[in-house]
Amino acid sequence: MNPRKKIFKDNLFKFIIMIFSFVSVTPLFFILFQIVRNGISSISINFILKLPKGPGESGGGILNSIIGTFIIITIAIIISVPIGISAGIYLNEYKNRFAELLKVIVNVLQGLPSILIGIIAYLWVVKPMRGFSALSGGIALALMMLPMVIKSTEETLKLIPHSLKEASYALGVSYKDTILKVILPSGFSGIASGIFIGIARITGETAPLLFSAFGNPFVNLNPFKPVDAIPLLIFNYAMSPYESWHKIAWGASFLLVAGVLILNIIIKMAGEKWKVKF
């Protein structure tokens, strides 16, 4: 082929790739722009400290859903972190057939569509307890977070050299203390960043909460009663026909996206600084 033609083709290809890549990330800016433009005017102290008002009335805040989100996420963390870390250690310590099967199962859990987790939380918690509750929402989100904690624990521990364990044994340290006081602390930053990635992911989840936490226009601290959550509120208000509720939904979107993105950026930066290295 004519070399000039060849170079032209090469440059043209690069140009097309560049354009497509550029276009793919523009939605990020569109979304952020729209959220900031529509949301920032709603943000005020009252927005965070007040309860929502009825349809058509302007003003009001989202205190109920902020508190609800914190309660649900706390429950999810309490359930998923210990079990997840324990199962992650198991996967790293045992190399048998069951462990191989378990890895597949963890992937299946992770691939579970979020709406199914909602159904499961309904069948397991809401139905037997005869009512929507913060607890069921927390269990739903724990199910979402569990595979992430397991995977990050296993992948972090895999990087820790065997010699560390042998050194610990040589000093007469028991198996339990070797894992809990030597291996786990050396992988701390990796596991912690996995947990925070999980938190960032579940904070914005809506589908698992539709039939579990359900929503509640008032502040509720009782885990056995329904609570609202920020993403749930965004969904309900965005789908309502009221302009004043749309405005609140934009303000809530601003808070949610700012929170999730800042968490993501912190994890990225901390992850690079405190990477598990040997």
Next chain:
Amino acid sequence: MKEDKIFKTTLIMSGVFIALLIILILYSLFKGSYLSIKQNGFNFLTGKEWDPVSEKFGLLPFLVGTLLTSVLSLLISIPFALSIAIFSAIYLKKSFTGKILNYLTDLLSGIPSVIYGFWGLYFFVPIIRKLEISLGILPYGVGIITASLILSIMIIPYTSSIAREVINLVPSELIEAGYAMGATTYDVIKKIILPYAKSGIFAGILLSFGRAFGETMAVTMVIGNSNTLPKNIFSPANTMASIIANEFTEATKNSHLSSLIEVGLWLFLITFVINFIGQTIIKKFAPEGGK
């Protein structure tokens, strides 16, 4: 030592617990849909009508709706996702700009689904409505095409990150040999990198398909919620996930609730098969520790 034994048992128990979870999930879905399976039988899969009032439950409108939205969104997203992967893994390898690009795509994947849906209502719906007016069809604004556009933006980061990792696994000897023969970057990508990474990229696309198939919130907000069989890509429709999201809390009849759970059961089975095939191919492509 006794302590060690207790500790080991705890580890094993947590592993068994995870395995039990998936068995219990499957069991609960089966048990929940038992009434529907008994009442609707095989008609559930072939039925074109979904009418809770007259207790007619057919999955077909939602199966078609889900397939149309997820396939369409894949077709839209593939060129963009592959471009990002090629651009950041080859042209911008180890450069600062490449890092920024990866950062931005990661942020894109961090935005919650409900936000995509809300933004789609404000951004895409008016655009599609104008398009529909100019095409002379009913200007719903919401519908399969709107949902597909949103979905495609949501899965671009996912497909591109898998494709990028797969491209990074192409041995550099092959690439360098290509350059040594006088090939341009275009030739190297077309004749060496893409053929080598083909199966891995395919697996990435398959996993994204699984993602799009089960995606709920964003789709529910912009698809128009119609329970009839979609006529074309502009029709309002419902996907398997969105019908559950819409009707689950409103279902008062047991038969209705059970049918919705059966929709969930099928959603589980289909996404399981898609994800399983994708994971298997990925595993074959990138054996652990191999690079």
